[in-house]
Amino acid sequence: MRTAGRDVVVIAASAGGVEPLRTMLSELPGDLPASVMVVLHVSPRGTSVLANILDRAGPLKAAPAEDQEQTQYGRVYVAQPDHHLLLHEGRTRLSRGPQHNGHRPAADPLFMSAALDAGPRVSAVVLSGTLDDGAKGCEAVRRQGGAIAVQDVAECAFPGMPAAALAAVPNAVSLPARGLAHWITAQTRTPVTAEERVDDDGTEWEVAQVLRHAPIMDDPNGQLLGLTCPQCNGPLFEQHSDRISRYVCRVGHAWSHDSMIEAQSDAVEQALWVAIQRLEERVRMLERMLEQAGERGQRNTWARYHEEANRTREALRTIRGLQSRIGNDGDNLLSS
Structure with missing residues (x-):
């Protein structure tokens, strides 16, 4: 079955992504024959002003997505904080399902759900951001016949997400933000043929889990x-x-890969801070016991506590050094 063009646009961004988002939307026509769904990594707490920013950027109406909205052409649906945004049976879905790559909302669930729901009618765009959220989603879009484009890494404040998407889909188009807007418009005018669904690679289960x-x-x-x-x-x-x-x-x-390394680094750092706190408490307790043993003239007990306090201080110095090194090494690894 042939359709008039790709009428589902999914966009993902993170650090440094707001400005290219505004630029893209300023270049899209008000009569765009497609619905646009946007995910930006934001704090799970508080409210996001992204929808208001994007609503003022161009002629398309932008608003926070609501659950079970029937998607419409010429509308921009923006993910809400602490909720995944998905496309399911032609409607927007909001979910507080499992985080992906340490984020909610995340790019992968949106891209994967759109690929399953709209197949070759999807245009996916990845903008500036750190790490590699969106790479798996771009691969799912490609597998279902959709088109993928990324912001030119030379233009990105943080090229991690576009670079990861290119690694996953090497034939993805790479353009500056203004060029991406024209690419989206061209995709809406490119007739596509609905193909048979490809073998599932786990995407259906993951989307179902999020939902x-x-x-x-x-x-x-x-x-x-x-x-x-x-x-x-x-x-x-x-x-x-x-x-x-x-x-x-x-x-x-x-x-x-990258989000796993960062999450493990965070978990290790948290564990080390707990260990530091416990060791500091142990030193204070041993010092208190040392003072009491000295007051009571308990020489053997005092010597035992003194030796234990020295060993604990040495362990504390070692773990503090590890905590500092892991933080620095993690930053170096992720930036290499």
């Missing part, structure tokens, strides 16, 4: 690893695709 339509699975289409999810400590499964691998736990938390 909370699927039960916890013993084997979420992957190889069981000797690793645990940084978020829920459940067992992790590695999923392989054409160019990328990712990690999924039984409840649906999903991690790309």
Whole structure:
């Protein structure tokens, strides 16, 4: 079945992505024959002013997405804080399902749900941002016949997300923000043919988990690893695709390579701070016991506590050094 053109546009951005978003929307026509869905990584707390910013950027009406809205042409649907935005049966869906790549909202659930719902009618765009959220989603869009474009990495304040998308889909188009707007418009005028669905690679289960339509699975289409999810400590499964691998736990938390490394670094740092706090408390307790043993003339007890206090101080110095090194090494690894 042929359709008039790609009438579903999904856009993802993170750090440094607001300005190119505004630029893109300022160049899109008011009669765009497509609906636009936008995810920006934002804090889960408080409110977002992104919809107001984008509403003033150009002729398209932008507003925070509501659950179960029938999508309309010429409208921009903006993900709300702490809610994934998805497309399901032609309607917007909001969900507080499992985080993806440490984010909610995240790019991958939106892109994957759109790929499943609209197939070749999808145009996906990845703008400036750190790490690699959106790469798996771009691959899902490609598998279902959609088109992918990314912001030119030379123009990006943070090129991580566009670079990861290009690694996952090497034939994706790379353009500056204004060029991306014209590319989107051209895609809406490019007739596409609905093809048969390709074999599922786990995308359906992940989208169903975000929508909370699927039960916890013993084997979420992957190889069981000797690793645990940084978020829920459940067992992790590695999923392989054409160019990328990712990690999924039984409840649906999903991690790309870079987001997994960062999440593990955060978990280790948190554990080290807990250890530092406990060791400092132990030093204070031993010092108190030392004072009391000295007052009572308990020489052997005083010597034992003194030796233990020295060992604890040495452990404290070691862990403080590790905490500092892990933070720096993690930053260096992710920027390399």
